[in-house]
Amino acid sequence: HTARFTLDPAFTVGTVDPRLFGSFVEHLGRCVYTGIFEPDHPTADEDGLRTDVLELIRELGVTAIRYPGGNFVSNYRWEDGVGPVEDRPRRLDLAWKTTETNRFGTNEFVSFVRKVGGEAMMAVNLGTRGVPEALELQEYVNHPGGTELSDRRAAHGHPNPHDIRLWCLGNEMDGPWQTGHKTAEEYGRLAAETARAMRQMDKDVELVACGSSGSSMDTFASWEATVLEHCYDLVDHISLHSYYYEQEDDRDSFLASAVDTEAFIEQVVATCDHVGARLKSKKRINLSFDEWNIWYMGGPKAAPVPEQEWGEAPRLLEDNYTVTDAVVFGSLLIALLRHADRVRIACLAQLVNVIAPIMTEPGGPAWRQTTFFPFAAASRHGRGTVLDVRVDSPRHTTARHGEVDLLHATAVRDGESGAVTVFAVNRDRSDGLPLEVALRGTGVSRVVGHEVLSDADPDASNTLAEPERVVPHEGEGAEVADGVLRVTLEPMSWNVIRLA
Numbered sequence: 136h137t138a139r140f141t142l143d144p145a146f147t148v149g150t151v152d153p154r155l156f157g158s159f160v161e162h163l164g165r166c167v168y169t170g171i172f173e174p175d176h177p178t179a180d181e182d183g184l185r186t187d188v189l190e191l192i193r194e195l196g197v198t199a200i201r202y203p204g205g206n207f208v209s210n211y212r213w214e215d216g217v218g219p220v221e222d223r224p225r226r227l228d229l230a231w232k233t234t235e236t237n238r239f240g241t242n243e244f245v246s247f248v249r250k251v252g253g254e255a256m257m258a259v260n261l262g263t264r265g266v267p268e269a270l271e272l273q274e275y276v277n278h279p280g281g282t283e284l285s286d287r288r289a290a291h292g293h294p295n296p297h298d299i300r301l302w303c304l305g306n307e308m309d310g311p312w313q314t315g316h317k318t319a320e321e322y323g324r325l326a327a328e329t330a331r332a333m334r335q336m337d338k339d340v341e342l343v344a345c346g347s348s349g350s351s352m353d354t355f356a357s358w359e360a361t362v363l364e365h366c367y368d369l370v371d372h373i374s375l376h377s378y379y380y381e382q383e384d385d386r387d388s389f390l391a392s393a394v395d396t397e398a399f400i401e402q403v404v405a406t407c408d409h410v411g412a413r414l415k416s417k418k419r420i421n422l423s424f425d426e427w428n429i430w431y432m433g434g435p436k437a438a439p440v441p442e443q444e445w446g447e448a449p450r451l452l453e454d455n456y457t458v459t460d461a462v463v464f465g466s467l468l469i470a471l472l473r474h475a476d477r478v479r480i481a482c483l484a485q486l487v488n489v490i491a492p493i494m495t496e497p498g499g500p501a502w503r504q505t506t507f508f509p510f511a512a513a514s515r516h517g518r519g520t521v522l523d524v525r526v527d528s529p530r531h532t533t534a535r536h537g538e539v540d541l542l543h544a545t546a547v548r549d550g551e552s553g554a555v556t557v558f559a560v561n562r563d564r565s566d567g568l569p570l571e572v573a574l575r576g577t578g579v580s581r582v583v584g585h586e587v588l589s590d591a592d593p594d595a596s597n598t599l600a601e602p603e604r605v606v607p608h609e610g611e612g613a614e615v616a617d618g619v620l621r622v623t624l625e626p627m628s629w630n631v632i633r634l635a
């Protein structure tokens with residue numbers, strides 16, 4: 136019952152684009168207000184940003200940060216969020232039935248991104264708006280000066296252009312819940328026209344077209360094919376979104392969620408390449424997995440919905456993550472890394488308070504959820520070249536995914552130092568899993584660290600009352616001998632084994 140695989144630096148998947156470790160800030164619940172932005176907070180800086188949260192975001196290691204939505208963007212007027220705060224209008228946010236004060240907007244977001252060392256990934260509204268407004272936003276943020284909109288930005292205190300390279304052409308336009316929801320034909324045309332116009336302003340922008348909001352959508356795959364028929368030559372990436380949660384107390388199926396993620400990725404790759412073949416194109420469309428996470432959309436763990444609609448920054452989607460959630464979450468990270476050749480961008484949805492790795496209390500502390508730890512470790516140690524890991528593992532049967540491997544794993548090799556990091560999840564809830572990794576030609580010979588996330592209580596979590604109940608611990612017994620790493624993975628655990 137030993138799981139095995141072989142690492143060989145000659146067999147690789149591809150290099151990791153740092154933007155695989157992106158995240159997402161939406162005007163939703165308390166992600167922005169009392170999450171990252173709280174001018175009255177004791178730790179707030181000159182921009183009203185909570186420095187306790189900024190520190191945690193840096194520790195988390197996020198790269199690209201998507202903004203301002205999400206469903207929110209499809210009824211958003213970017214002009215409302217720039218200029219003197221006292222002149223900014225209060226608006227209805229139709230997506231989340233809240234009141235948007237617009238105290239935080241595009242310029243504040245760009246300052247925030249710079250402070251955490253990230254890259255802005257800006258979404259344009261293709262729900263209630265179209266080509267002109269996308270162009271106006273692009274000119275406002277990126278044109279150096281000498282036009283009405285670029286001079287307006289300078290007058291708003293930002294003389295230098297923000298130089299935003301990465302743009303999302305709308306959000307989840309396939310979803311009937313989306314303000315301005317469209318058919319694939321309608322959206323494909325609009326995405327193509329918007330992309331064409333944005334490239335007229337700047338041919339080097341990087342553009343993401345909306346794929347499906349999930350692989351269970353009725354229109355999945357035909358949506359991608361139709362949209363790409365319209366805009367294949369004009370965009371760089373197509374988006375994927377997916378969320379998982381434990382349903383009907385079926386924990387084994389939940390622990391195997393990444394089986395679904397990997398199938399989803401492979402189906403989107405196949406669809407993109409099918410369209411490329413039909414168009415006789417040599418160009419390859421990459422994948423932007425720009426929303427992924429655990430999200431309890433139903434069942435007893437779903438976050439409560441406030442009774443009052445149209446409140447300001449209410450508590451929405453404040454899921455509290457357990458150790459089990461973090462192990463599944465780690466497995467989702469492994470799925471992304473295993474497809475790093477085509478998944479060039481991925482955004483953990485979201486960053487603070489809203490289905491988030493970081494939680495805050497207004498006026499109070501900030502803390503790390505269980506999911507914080509796998510993300511931070513993957514972002515820190517998962518840069519370099521992904522090695523082709525073909526697992527030979529004991530299996531078990533799950534109701535939702537059929538027979539699945541108990542081991543889910545990947546490995547990343549640092550191009551400069553040659554250090555190798557193995558990321559591995561044991562899906563077995565009751566037993567440890569012996570693992571042997573042949574380190575053929577990698578040049579590594581010793582274990583320099585083994586971080587484990589597991590707990591005797593699979594439902595343990597971090598809360599305001601007990602913010603450090605769950606933290607990773609050092610694993611025991613991993614060693615390299617005769618070119619083989621041997622270790623026993625704890626039951627239901629996430630593991631980061633660093634080799635040098």
Ligand code: AHR
Nearest residue numbers: 161205206207306307484
């Ligand atoms: O991340 C929460 C929501 O999930 C986003 O606003 C939307 O795009 C998706 O349905």
